[in-house]
Amino acid sequence: MRLMQRDARKALLVLCLGMLTATPVAAQGEPVVIAGTFDLSGAAADVGKDAFEGAKLAIEIVNGRGGVLGRKLELRHQDNGTNPQKSVDQATAMIRDGAKFLMAPQSSGSAIAVNKAVSGKLKIPTCVSTSTADDITIKDFQPYIFTMSANSYMESRAIATRLAKEPFKRYAVISADYAGGRSGANRFKEFIKELNPNAEIVVEEYPKFGATDYTASINKVLAAKPDYVWSILFGADLITFTKQAQAIGFFEQVNKHFLALYDGNTLKALGDAAVVGTEGWQRVPVNIVSKGAAEGQAYVSGFKAKNGVYPSDWAGLAYDCVMIWAQAVEAAKSIEPDAVMKAIETTEFKSVRGPLKFGAFDHQGEVPVYIGKVVQSKEFGQPLLDIAEIIPGSIARPAEDVVRKLRGN
Amino acid sequence: MSLASPVLEAKGVTKSFGAFTAVRNVSLAVYPQEVVAIIGPNGAGKTTLFDLLTGRKAPDSGEVSLFGRVVTHEPPWRRVHRGLGRSFQVSSVFPTLTALENVQIGILLARKQTFQLFGQASLAHRAQAAALLDQVGLRDRMDRLAGELSYGDQRALELAVALSSRPKVLLLDEPTAGMGGEETDECLSRVKAIAAAESIPVLFIEHDMSVVFSFATRVIVLVAGEVLVNGAPAVVRADERVREAYFGESF
C-alpha cells in the first residue's frame, strides 16, 4: 500500500511538472515524450522485444541528428504482458503523463483496443507497427491512427495478384485459427477467385494457434492434391509445420508450391531446416532494405552496429513508426496532434522501404509487399527470401470507394 | 398413535459390500416409550444397520419405515424432517464453531431455514439452543469452540445437536464410547432423563454391558450381520446362544 502511495505521489509530481511544462515557453528544450506499450512478456514477447529495439534505435538516430524541432526525443515504455486491457491502461496513463506520440502494442487484439479506446479518445497520434488487422484502418478508423504494416487486405491482394499470373487452379489454404489468420484467408479466397476465375479452394485447414502437431493438417492437405498451398503460418507455427511437413515429404509432393509469412526471425530459427524453393512474403526484408534507400541502409547498419545482429521485420516496422512521425512533426513544424496527422496525410516520407505515402482517408501506409523464394544466404549466414517481386502499396491497397463500402458509408 | 404401531421398523434389510454381507435379512422395530440396545461383537454390522436406518446407505433389499411410512430410499436429511435424530460413533461436531453455534446450526437445519439468506444466524434460536446445552450440562461452556472441548463434553454436545431437531426417535451410535466410568454414568442419566421427559424412544448401539442392562428396555443381539436374539434384557442375559456367540467365558 505504501509502495503504491509513494508511486502515486511521484506520479502526481510528474503530472504537476507535466502541466507546468505544457506551456509553450517552457516546452523549448524539454524532450518530447514518446510512449510505447510493448508486448515484452507474454505470448507476443518475441515480436514486442524486437519492436522495442527498433523504436529505441530510431530515437537514438533522431536524437543524434538533433531531435525534432530542436527538441530531443524520450521513449517511455511499459510492458503490457500481451494483454489488451493493460495496454489500454498503460497507454492512457503515459499519454496523460504528457506523451505526444504513441507506439501501439504489437498483438492485434491490443492494437485494436488501443486504437479505439485510447488513440481516438485522447486524440494522440498513434502508429500501429506490426498488426495487420483490417479493422484498424477500415471499420474502426479514427483520424489519429496510422499504420506501418500492409494490412491483411493488402497482403492478400498482393499475393493473389502475383499468384493469379501462375497457372495454378487447385489451392489449399492453411492458417492458424485466430482472427487475423481467418480474415487473411477469407480475403485471399475472395481475391484469387476474382483475379483467376479458374481457381478453386480444394481444402482449408485451421489448426490451433501454437499447435505442436500438424501431421493431421499436412495429411489432409496432401490428400486434397492441391497445385498450390497458400498459408498464413508464421513464427513458431511455421517452424513446427515446416519440420513436420518436411519429414513426410510434403514439400516435394507439392513441388515446393508453398507460401508462408517468412519473417527474418523465423528464417533464422529454421536455419538449415528452411525449405529452399518455397515462397514467402515479408514486411521489411533485410537483404533488400540494406541495399535500397539511404534510410534503409542507415537502419540496417545502425541496428547491426548496436545489437550485433541483423534486425527482424518487427524492428524495422517500429523503426519506421518513429521515423515517419518525426518527419511529420518536422513537416508540420509542430507536435500538435492535428497538425501532425495533417502532415501524415499530405507528406511523402522517406522510409527504410523507400518513399512512402499514406491514404488520406484511412492513414494506411502504402507500403510494398515483398514476395520471394527461400534461399540460403552466405552473406547473411542464414536463410532469406530472394525477393522476386515487390508489389507496391498503391496497387495492393484498397481504393477509397472500397474502404467506404467496407465501412458501410 | 397406538402402542402397537412401531415408530421405526426394518423388514428384512440386507446390505452387502462386494462379497461381504454386512447386514443380512435383519428385521427389527422400535415402539414408543422403548429404549432398545443393539449389541454384538466388532464387525457384526451394527453401524451399517444404523446407516440403513438413517439413510446414509440404501439397503440392497428389504424395507425401512418411519412412523408407518416407507423411507427405504429416502436420503438422511429427509428422514430428519420426519423426526429421526442420530449421533455418530466418532465425535462429529463442527470443530470451528462454538458449542452454541453447533446447536444453532442443528436447529436452523431442522426448521428448514437452510436457504434463508437474510437474518443473523448467530442470533437465531439462541434461547432454545442454550436450553438444550443446559440439558446436557454445557451451559457454562457454550461459547467455547467445539474443537477445544474435552472429549466427554464433545459427546455431550453431540447429544445436544442430535436433540436440536426435536426428534421423535433418537438413534445413538455408542454414546458412551471412550468415556470414563463417571462420565458414562453422567451421560446415561442425561439420556435417560431426556428420553423420559420428552418421551422419545431411543435405539442405541453399545459395547458396555452394564450400560446396556441398566438402561435398555429391550436388547437386540447382532452377530455376523444377523439378529441372534431380540428380547428383554433378562431374556437375552439368559440365552445360551448369546453367551456362546458373544459373551464367551467372561460373562
Place this chain on the structure above:
Amino acid sequence: MEHLSWRRALLLVLLGLAAAALVLVVPESRLPAVTRTVMLAGAAMSLNLLIGNAGLVSMGHGLFLGFGAYVVAIGSVKHGLSLSWCIALAISSAVVLAVVSAIIALRARALFFGLLTLALSQVAFVFVARNYALTGGDDGLVGINVPKWLDSDLAQHFVAVGVTTAVCLLLLMILASPFGAILRALRDNPERVASLGGHPKHIEFIAFVIAGILAAIMGVVAAITDQAVEPTLISWTTGATLLVMVALGGRFTFLGPILGVVILETTRTLVQTYSEHSDLVVGLLVMGCALAFPEGIGPSLQGSRLGRWFGGPVHMAEAATPPSTERTAAP
C-alpha cells in the same frame, strides 16, 4: 459464523469510500488500473464464497466474469442495445449459466471439481475465441457504448467501487445468515449437516449459483469500465489468477481476497511500468508467501489492529487451525 453488525457494515462502507477517495491521491492517469483492481477484488470476493466458505475450489471462475462482460459487449457492440438492456440480459442469462454449470461441476468432488470447472471455462474460452462473427475471436470486442454520465474514468471508478462494496455487503449478509452459517458447517462436516436435515448438494448448488451471478455482475463492471472485452477473461488463466489471489490473501478471512488482489495486481502493474520482469517479481512474491504464509496473509494479520479491519470477528482458532481435510463437494 460471521456476525453482521452495524459496525462491520459501516467499516465496509468506509472501506468503499476510501477506495472511492483514491481518486484524490492517485493521478488521473493511473485511475483505470486502480479501477480494474477494484473490479478484480469484487470477483475474488465472489470466488471466496466458494473457496473459503463452501470449501469448493473452483478453478474456472473466469467463466462467469467473462460471460457477464461478453454478454454486455455483444449486446452493445454487435446489436446496439442500450447498456441497461445489456446488463439485464447479462445477469438473467448468468443465472441460467450458473445453474447449468453448477449441475455439471458439482458432480465431481474435491480437486476434480476444480478441474471440471477449469474444463468448463476452457471449453467456453475456445468457443468464444473461435467464434469470430459473434465474439470477435481472439481480438475481442472494443467499443461498448455507455451512457454519457458513465463515460469518464471517474464515474467508472465510482461505479466499480460502488458495485464491489455492494457485493461485499451482500456477501457479509449472506455469510451471517442461516445459509452462510450452514455453508461453513458444511465445509467442516458435510456428513453431519446431512444427518441434521440439510441437503449438502443443494446447499453447494445455491452457493455456486450465487457466486456465479456475483462474478457475472463483476464482469458487467469490467465491460463498463474497460469498454472492451477479450477472451482471456474467460480462460483458465483468469480463474487461476483469482484462485491465487484468494489463496494469497487468505481464504478464511472475510476481506482476505481483496488483500490478495491488491497485493498481486499492484505489484504487477507497478513492475510492468518499469520492467518486463513482472512475472519474475510476482512469481517470487507468490513463492515467498507460500513459504511464509501457506494459509494466506490475512490470517497472520488476525489479532493485529489491521487484522481486525480485514477479518472482523472471525474466530482466532478458525484462522489458526483450518479444517485439516479440504473438501470440495459432498458425496
Place this chain on the structure above:
Amino acid sequence: MDGRLILAQVVAGVATGALYFLVASGLTLIWGALGVVNLAHGSFFMLAAFAATTLVHQLGPGLGLLCALVVVPLLVLVFAVALETTLFRRVYVGGIWGQLLLSFGLLLVVNDLVRTGFGAVSRSIVAPDFLQGFVEIFGVRLAKYQLAILATTGLVALYLWHLLARSRTGRLIRAAVDDPAMLGAVGVDVKALRTRVMGIAAVLAGIAGVIAAPRGAVNTTIDVQIVVIAFAVIVIGGLGSVWGALVAALLVGIAEALSTLVIDQGGEVVIFALMALVLFVMPTGFQTIAGRD
C-alpha cells in the same frame, strides 16, 4: 473418408499422445502417490527443450541430441531435487494450498528466467540425419522422427513398468497410491520417497522435452501448454494411475488428431470437452483412488 488418412492421423495422434504420457505420468505419480500438486511440472519440460536446443546448436544434430538425451534429464533431475528439498518440502504440511501457491510462483519465475536467458524468439533444431524423412507403410507416410519418439517413449514406459513393478521405490509408490495414510504409519521415509518421486517425474518430463525439441518450435509458451494437457490426461486417466495416464494420453492424442478431420479448428476444445465429459460421467476419472481427494 480415406482409410489411409485416418490411419496416418491415428499414428500422428499416438506419437503426440506418447509425449503427453511422459509428462503426465510423472505428474500423476507425484499427485496420486504423494498428494503433491505441481503446477510447474511443465517447466521441467520447457527447460529440457531449451537445453536440448543449446546442445544441438553447439554439438550438431546427431551428437547434440544424443548428449542432450543423456545429460539434460540429469540436469532436470538435479534441479527438481534441489527444488523439492529446499522449497516444496516446506509447504507439504499445509495441504494443497501452499503447493498451489509455490508451484504457481515457480512457473512464473522459471518462465521469466528462460525468456531472459534464451530470448523470446522461437528456437528450432533439426533432427539427426538418420531420423529425417519418412518410411512408407501401406501407403501411409510415417515420419521417422515420430517413430523414434514412439520407440523412445516405449522404452521409457517399459523402464517405468519395471521400476513400479520390481523396485522397492515402485512398491512404495504403489502402496502410497493405494493407501496414502499407510506410508507414514509403517515407518517409510516419506521425505526421501517424495524427493525420489519428484526426481523421477522430472526426468520423465526432461526426456519428453528433449525428444519434443526437434519436432517443433521451442519457445516460452510450451510449459503451460503441456502442463494443462497433462492435467487433463491424468484426470481422464485417473489420479495416480500410470497406466490410466498412458491410455488417456493416447486417447487424447488420437482424439485431437482425428477431430481435425471433422472440425476445421484446433483440437484443444476436444481435450477439454473430453475431460469435462469424463468427469461428468465418472466424477473421479477412470480410476478412483481411495482416500485421495
